[in-house]
Amino acid sequence: MSDIKKNMAEIRERMDTAAKKAHRDPASVVLVAVSKRHSVEAIVEAYEAGQRDFGENYAQELRDKSKELAELKDIRWHFIGNLQRNKIKYVADSVSLLETVDSVRLVEELDKHAQKHNRIIECLIQVNVGEEEQKSGCTAEDAADILEAIKASKNLKPAGLMTIPPWDLESEQTRIYFKTLKKLREEMGGVEVLPHLSMGMSHDFEVAIEEGATYVRVGTAIFGERPPRLV
Numbered sequence: 001m002s003d004i005k006k007n008m009a010e011i012r013e014r015m016d017t018a019a020k021k022a023h024r025d026p027a028s029v030v031l032v033a034v035s036k037r038h039s040v041e042a043i044v045e046a047y048e049a050g051q052r053d054f055g056e057n058y059a060q061e062l063r064d065k066s067k068e069l070a071e072l073k074d075i076r077w078h079f080i081g082n083l084q085r086n087k088i089k090y091v092a093d094s095v096s097l098l099e100t101v102d103s104v105r106l107v108e109e110l111d112k113h114a115q116k117h118n119r120i121i122e123c124l125i126q127v128n129v130g131e132e133e134q135k136s137g138c139t140a141e142d143a144a145d146i147l148e149a150i151k152a153s154k155n156l157k158p159a160g161l162m163t164i165p166p167w168d169l170e171s172e173q174t175r176i177y178f179k180t181l182k183k184l185r186e187e188m189g190g191v192e193v194l195p196h197l198s199m200g201m202s203h204d205f206e207v208a209i210e211e212g213a214t215y216v217r218v219g220t221a222i223f224g225e226r227p228p229r230l231v
């Protein structure tokens, strides 16, 4: 078995164990393979092992990869990077799920593009739970307005909430961020309105699953260290 296939099998097993520990159905947690800066060959290898949800961070990179892999029609591309409004055009015809919706203006612009391509795009509202200044994501207060804007749109669908804890924390230290995101979901209408919680990465996905994650975004633990960003 190749490394990628072996890694994916190991991660799936750890995900299932974490879900059972939390008395959750393992099938309720979806692995998003974060393939940023990895080759299309690596993506194909994961795809052949049954992986369908892939996460990308850079708009042009997603455009190029989705074009190259257009034959794999059931891939679901998650965009998980910071998306400037002038780059929506690169992802609008391929992205299934935009995980980083953090302003009403982004919602309005995204809806225009989704209509143009006659597609429905699912949205996760990215909340900056730690309220760190340097990071992307909206405040808990703004999240309600963004949800209303998504509901009022024609071609966008509210799908849940997403968060990224500070990058330098140990896995157990991230738990409070995940708990806070889940609590916010309850305040915003609960699982009926916002079914998904995207939280947890290579080093803390088990903690995130214990706290209710339905999407975990795992890169390094599947594909290995990322090559440097191409310029």
Ligand SMILES: *Cc1c(COP(=O)(O)O)cnc(C)c1O
Pocket: 034, 036, 057, 080, 081, 164, 201, 202, 203, 217, 218, 219, 220, 221
């Ligand atoms: C890169 C990235 C990941 C994956 O991180 P790993 O530590 O490689 O698993 C997850 N989420 C976001 C938002 C990312 O940018």
